[in-house]
Amino acid sequence: MSATNIDDPRVIEFDVRTDEMLINMGPQHPSTHGVLRLALRTDGEIVSDLEPHIGYLHRCAEKIGENLTARQFVPYTDRMDYLAAMNMNLGWALTIEKLLDHDVPEKGRHLRVLICEMNRIASHLVAMGTYGLDLGAFSPFLYAFRERERILDLFEKACGARLTYSYIAPGGATADLPSGWTAECSEFINQFKKIIPEFHTLLTTNAIFIARTAGIGVLSPRMAIDYGCTGPVLRGSGVYHDLRFHGEERYTELYDGYEFDVICVDSETGKYPDSHQEVYKDGLKYPDVPADAILGDCWHRFYVRMLEVVQSVRLVEQSIAKYDACSGSHGEPIKLTQKLPLGEAYLETEAPRGQMGFYVVSDGQSNPWRVRARSSCFSNLYVTAPLCRGVLLADVPAVVGSLDVVMGEIDR
Numbered sequence: 001m002s003a004t005n006i007d008d009p010r011v012i013e014f015d016v017r018t019d020e021m022l023i024n025m026g027p028q029h030p031s032t033h034g035v036l037r038l039a040l041r042t043d044g045e046i047v048s049d050l051e052p053h054i055g056y057l058h059r060c061a062e063k064i065g066e067n068l069t070a071r072q073f074v075p076y077t078d079r080m081d082y083l084a085a086m087n088m089n090l091g092w093a094l095t096i097e098k099l100l101d102h103d104v105p106e107k108g109r110h111l112r113v114l115i116c117e118m119n120r121i122a123s124h125l126v127a128m129g130t131y132g133l134d135l136g137a138f139s140p141f142l143y144a145f146r147e148r149e150r151i152l153d154l155f156e157k158a159c160g161a162r163l164t165y166s167y168i169a170p171g172g173a174t175a176d177l178p179s180g181w182t183a184e185c186s187e188f189i190n191q192f193k194k195i196i197p198e199f200h201t202l203l204t205t206n207a208i209f210i211a212r213t214a215g216i217g218v219l220s221p222r223m224a225i226d227y228g229c230t231g232p233v234l235r236g237s238g239v240y241h242d243l244r245f246h247g248e249e250r251y252t253e254l255y256d257g258y259e260f261d262v263i264c265v266d267s268e269t270g271k272y273p274d275s276h277q278e279v280y281k282d283g284l285k286y287p288d289v290p291a292d293a294i295l296g297d298c299w300h301r302f303y304v305r306m307l308e309v310v311q312s313v314r315l316v317e318q319s320i321a322k323y324d325a326c327s328g329s330h331g332e333p334i335k336l337t338q339k340l341p342l343g344e345a346y347l348e349t350e351a352p353r354g355q356m357g358f359y360v361v362s363d364g365q366s367n368p369w370r371v372r373a374r375s376s377c378f379s380n381l382y383v384t385a386p387l388c389r390g391v392l393l394a395d396v397p398a399v400v401g402s403l404d405v406v407m408g409e410i411d412r
Contacts, residue, residue, distance in 0.1 A: 020048070025396065027056050034407025038384070038400070042393055050388045050396070052381055057411035065371030070096045070170050070360075071336045073371070078164035080356075080373065081409040083126050086119035086155075087351040088409075089168035095358040096170035098250055099345035100334070107323065108172045108331030109254050114319035115158070115168065117312040118185070121192075122151040123352035124305045124312075127404045131302060132203055134401035135212045140202045147195060150188050157181060170338075172331020182320045189316055196310060204306060205287045213298035214290055217387040217399035221296070228379035231354025232308065233403055235264045236301035243350035251349050258318050263307045265295060272307060286310070298402035305404070308352075337366050351376050353404055373412060377405040 025038040035056035041049040061080065065073045070092075077092045078085040090112055097104065104112070129144030152162040158177055159167040167174055203209045219229070224237040234241055242262040244255050261273035272286070286307065293299045340362035348357035357374030380403045387399050 019044070023393075027053075034405065035411075036381075036405070036407050038396070040388075040393070040396065045393050047388045047391055047393055047396060050385045052384055054381070054407065054410055057407050059412060061412040062371045062373060065360075066368055069337055069366045070340060070368065071334055071338065073368075074169050075164065075166045077358075078166055079408060080412055081123075081351060081353060081376070081406045082163060083406055084119050084123040084352045085163065085165050086115050086168060087123075087349065088356065089165065090116055091347065091349040091351065091356045092358050093168050093170045094250055094349065095345050095347045095360055096334070096340070098347050099340055099343060099360060099362060100170070100338075102171060102334075104172050104331040105329050107326035107328055110319050110323040110326060111173060111177065111330050112168060113254055113258070114182075114185070114316060114323055115155075115173075117315040117319065118151055118154065120312045120352045121309050121316075122148045124309045125151075127305055127352075128199060128203065128302070128309075131401045131404075132209075134397045135209060137203065137206075137209065140199065143195070143198060143202060147192055150192075154181065154185055154188065157184075169333035171334040172329070174333060176330040177323075182324055185316065186320055189313055189320075193313060196313075199306065199309075200287050204303060205290075210290045210292060210299060212395075212398050213302060213402065214292035215294050215297055215299075216391060216395050217298045217402060218294050219296040219301075219383055219387060223383065223386065224296070227383045229354070229383060230376055230379065231350070231352070232263075232301055232304040233354065233380045233383070235262065236304045236402075237296040238265045238267070240264045240267075243348055243355055247350065248347055250347060255315075257322070258315055260311055260315055263304050263311055265300075272303075298398050301402040301404075339364065339366050340368065348374065353377050353406065353409070354380060356409075375410050375412070377403075377407075377410050381405045381410060 021042045023040040023042060025040055027035045027037040037053040039051045039053060040047055061076050064076055074089055074092060077088040080088050125144040125148045129141035132138070132140035155165060156162050158181060159165050159174060219233070219237045221237045221239050224234050224239055240262055243251060245252065245262055263272065265272055290299065342362060342364045344359070344361040346357060346359040348355045354376030355374070356376045359372040359374070360368045361370035363369040384400060384403065388396055391399065
């Protein structure tokens with residue numbers, strides 16, 4: 001069997017026979033981001049085929065949702081994408097509110113933006129830190145988790161939990177933010193903005209990191225759309241789409257009056273939006289795209305998340321000002337045994353990893369008749385196979401890590 005032909009300057013081809021091997025990566029592996037098994041077929045050091053195997057964390061969450069009331073199901077949404085539980089809570093709450101035709105007060109709307117954008121920062125910090133680990137860099141992980149811990153401290157003061165919050169519920173939130181919380185949050189944001197350039201020094205502009213990610217796992221815009229990719233994976237391929245702009249009105253109205261951009265390369269200039277540079281009061285600019293990077297590669301997917309951290313910082317600052325200016329109720333959750341009207345509802349939100357959707361069908365009882373979830377990570381995971389064909393075996397963790405999947409959300 002002859003060696004596979006690939007266009008990679010790091011590979012020197014010889015006219016020698018190579019053995020085809022079958023390799024199992026996972027389901028217990030630090031670079032698979034959960035209980036995921038990748039069945040790899042290799043021709044020497046080159047991956048010729050790959051097949052993801054899922055289902056190791058299946059917990060029948062959707063069927064459980066059909067045996068609980070809408071309010072009781074909230075904790076189960078926490079355990080889907082457990083790194084962005086606030087965003088999972090929001091998606092379920094908005095879906096039930098759509099079915100009930102219920103509107104949350106203005107104060108509750110700003111509270112939801114504030115909490116969910118803080119969770120987006122925390123989630124992307126995990127993605128950044130663990131991606132560095134995947135590629136052999138340990139220090140960025142420590143820097144990222146140090147800042148994430150401060151966010152979790154704030155969440156603990158708001159709802160008593162640090163990972164699975166059950167805070168945002170249909171109708172509003174389980175409690176208003178405690179006195180002094182927004183001031184502490186502002187203090188964190190002001191300190192955090194000074195640290196963001198350090199992350200770029202540690203990874204974004206690091207020569208070794210660029211060599212491991214630039215030009216690797218290139219996902220074209222057409223392929224990203226065809227596979228149904230969403231979130232940073234889609235925007236990292238240059239597709240201008242963000243549900244906070246382009247979603248259903250019930251969701252986009254949360255962000256009415258907020259100023260922010262879709263983090264995506266401008267098709268004309270080839271550059272990312274620069275309005276977020278206002279965050280850097282010392283005049284620092286975000287790093288330029290390296291010459292070796294190709295739109296849609298691992299580096300661009302990572303970079304989109306880094307810029308979305310800054311985007312969320314700006315949204316948090318705006319939401320704090322709007323929340324503090326509001327009076328009245330934050331929105332009381334619906335009753336535990338609230339009956340749902342006859343009908344159905346589906347709604348998608350822009351979670352940190354992409355479009356997360358919930359679908360509910362009601363027969364007029366307290367428990368939904370049917371519950372389904374549209375995973376933001378499932379479609380993103382299944383581009384792994386085409387992206388890994390023809391790459392070096394050592395580059396598989398770089399490709400998988402750049403997709404930032406959470407298996408608890410895929411398997412449910």
